[in-house]
Amino acid sequence: MSKRIAEILRSGNPGETLEIRGWVRTKRELKEFTFVEVNDGSSLANLQVVLNPELPDYSTIVKQLNTGAAVSVTGVLVESPAKGQRIELKAATLTLYGDADPETYPLQKKRHSFEFLRDIAHLRSRTNTLGAVFRVRNACATAIHQFFQERGFLWVHTPIITASDCEGAGEMFAITTLNLKDIPRTPTQDIDYTKDFFGKPAYLTVSGQLEAEIMALAFSNVYTFGPTFRAENSNTSRHLAEFWMVEPEMAFCDLQGDMDLAEAFLKHIFKYVVETCPEDMEFFNQRIDNTVLATADNIINNQFERITYTEAIDILEKADKKFDYPVEWGLDLQSEHERYITEEVFKKPVIVTNYPVGIKAFYMRLNDDGKTVAAMDVLAPKIGEIIGGSQREERLDVLEGRIKAQGLDVSNYWWYLDLRRYGSVPHAGFGLGFERAVQFMSGMGNIRDVIPFPRAPMLVDF
Ligand code: 4AD
Ligand code: MG
Numbered sequence: 001m002s003k004r005i006a007e008i009l010r011s012g013n014p015g016e017t018l019e020i021r022g023w024v025r026t027k028r029e030l031k032e033f034t035f036v037e038v039n040d041g042s043s044l045a046n047l048q049v050v051l052n053p054e055l056p057d058y059s060t061i062v063k064q065l066n067t068g069a070a071v072s073v074t075g076v077l078v079e080s081p082a083k084g085q086r087i088e089l090k091a092a093t094l095t096l097y098g099d100a101d102p103e104t105y106p107l108q109k110k111r112h113s114f115e116f117l118r119d120i121a122h123l124r125s126r127t128n129t130l131g132a133v134f135r136v137r138n139a140c141a142t143a144i145h146q147f148f149q150e151r152g153f154l155w156v157h158t159p160i161i162t163a164s165d166c167e168g169a170g171e172m173f174a175i176t177t178l179n180l181k182d183i184p185r186t187p188t189q190d191i192d193y194t195k196d197f198f199g200k201p202a203y204l205t206v207s208g209q210l211e212a213e214i215m216a217l218a219f220s221n222v223y224t225f226g227p228t229f230r231a232e233n234s235n236t237s238r239h240l241a242e243f244w245m246v247e248p249e250m251a252f253c254d255l256q257g258d259m260d261l262a263e264a265f266l267k268h269i270f271k272y273v274v275e276t277c278p279e280d281m282e283f284f285n286q287r288i289d290n291t292v293l294a295t296a297d298n299i300i301n302n303q304f305e306r307i308t309y310t311e312a313i314d315i316l317e318k319a320d321k322k323f324d325y326p327v328e329w330g331l332d333l334q335s336e337h338e339r340y341i342t343e344e345v346f347k348k349p350v351i352v353t354n355y356p357v358g359i360k361a362f363y364m365r366l367n368d369d370g371k372t373v374a375a376m377d378v379l380a381p382k383i384g385e386i387i388g389g390s391q392r393e394e395r396l397d398v399l400e401g402r403i404k405a406q407g408l409d410v411s412n413y414w415w416y417l418d419l420r421r422y423g424s425v426p427h428a429g430f431g432l433g434f435e436r437a438v439q440f441m442s443g444m445g446n447i448r449d450v451i452p453f454p455r456a457p458m459l460v461d462f
Helices: 005-011 059-066 114-119 130-148 209-219 254-277 278-287 292-301 309-318 335-346 396-405 411-419 433-440
Strands: 017-029 034-039 049-051 070-079 087-098 202-206 221-229 243-251 305-308 350-356 372-380 385-392 427-433
Touching: 005 017, 005 049, 005 087, 017 049, 034 070, 034 130, 034 433, 049 070, 059 087, 130 221, 130 254, 130 278, 130 433, 209 221, 209 243, 209 411, 221 372, 243 254, 243 433, 254 278, 254 350, 254 372, 254 385, 254 427, 254 433, 278 292, 278 433, 292 433, 305 309, 305 372, 309 335, 309 350, 335 372, 335 385, 372 427, 385 433, 396 411, 427 433
Parallel strands: 049 087, 305 350
Antiparallel strands: 017 034, 017 070, 034 049, 070 087, 221 243, 243 427, 350 372, 372 385, 385 427
C-alpha cells in the first residue's frame, strides 16, 4: 500500500517496506548511487530516494528521472547516513509514470519569480512556495469550519446567481443568455430582459449576506463560505474579481458581539494553522516574510485595538506623515491610512467602528447620532481591511429610507424588508476575505498567489 510522504517523514521507521508516489523534484547522480528527491504534495519536505546500480534498468531509469517526472517507488526505509534527513527510501523497484522533458519543462531547479509562476498556474503548485500556500489555505478553511461548528453555527449555502446587489456598489458581473449580437429591445429601446434566461437582469453575487440574514432569522447563528465576485477594476495586490468570503450572521447580536466574534475567529484560525502547518509557516518566515511567526504570535496572544472612525481620523490628522489621499471626516479610509494606523501606530490589528453613513452600505444600522452607522472593519498590518461587518438595520422604516436614499429600487428588496416586518431582531455579521486571511497568515505579497487560479481585470486563464 502506498503511503503519503508527510506521514513517512513524521513517523516512518527504518526497516519498513512501503511504496510512495509523487513527482521528482531533483536528481543527483553520484558514482555509486543516484539520489532522487520526491514530493507528493503532502509536505514541504521531500523524501530522499536512493537508487543503486543493481536496480533493473538502472541507467535507463536514471536518465529519465528528470525534474517533474511522475514515479512510484517501492523499497525499504533506512536511517539516512547523511545530514538533512532522518530517513530515506532505498528503492527496490521504480515505475516511471510520466516523464518530463528537461528541455521544455518550465520548473527547473532555480528560483522563479511569482510573475513567471502565474503564467504557468497549471504547474506552479509543484513549487515549494505555492505548495505551502495551498496547504495553509486548506488548514485555514478547516479552522473556519471547526470554529463555527464548535459554536453551533449552521453552514448555509447562499446562491451564486442573484438578482440583488448586496453592497449597492454596482460592481456586479451580469449573467445573460441573450444573443449579444442581436439584443432584444423593448419599444422604448431598452434591453428586453423578459427574453433573457431568468426573465429579468441577473448577476454573480458580491456577497451572501442578505440571504445569510434570512437564514439567521430562522437558525439564530449561521455562516456562509463560498465564492463571491466583484467587477471592480482594481489591479492591486489585495483585490481579486473572484474571491472566497466567509460570512457569519447572528440574530440577537449587536456590534459589540460582532467584534468579539471577529476577534476570537481570527485568533482561532491563526492558532490552528500555526499548530497544524508548522513546517510551512516556518518556510514563510524564512523565505517570504520574516515577521510571519511574530505576527501570528501577536494575533493569538494580544487583544486587538478598538477605535472609532472619528478617532482614526483624529490620529491621521495629527500624524507627522504626508498621505497621498486626503484625510477628512466623511471620506473613506484609504489603504495608506489603514496601514499607518495598524503598522505604525498600534502595530497590531485594529477594529474601526462607527463609520459615516455616507460611505457605507444601506443595510448597516443607523446610530442615534444620525451621522454614523454601526459598522466595523478589522484592519490588519500589511493587508489593510481583512474583515468588514456591521450590525444590521432591523427597523423597517429606517431601512426603507436608507434603500431609497442610496438610489436603490425598494421593490427589489421586498423580501429583505419582510424580515423587518415579521419577527425582526437586532442582528449582526461580518465578511472575512478568505484570500486576504491567507495572505496575512503567509506573508505572501500578492493576493494572486494565494488562490490557485486568480481572476482579475484582463486575467481569466486556466
Ligand atoms: O467589506 P465587504 O465588501 O463586506 C461585505 O461584502 C459584507 N456583505 C460582509 C458582511 O457583513 N457579511 O467585503 C468583506 C471582505 C473585505 O473586508 C475584504 O477582506 C474582502 O471581503 N474583499 C475582497 N477580497 C479580495 N478581493 C476583493 N475584490 C475584495 N473585496 C472585498
Ligand atoms: Mg468593506
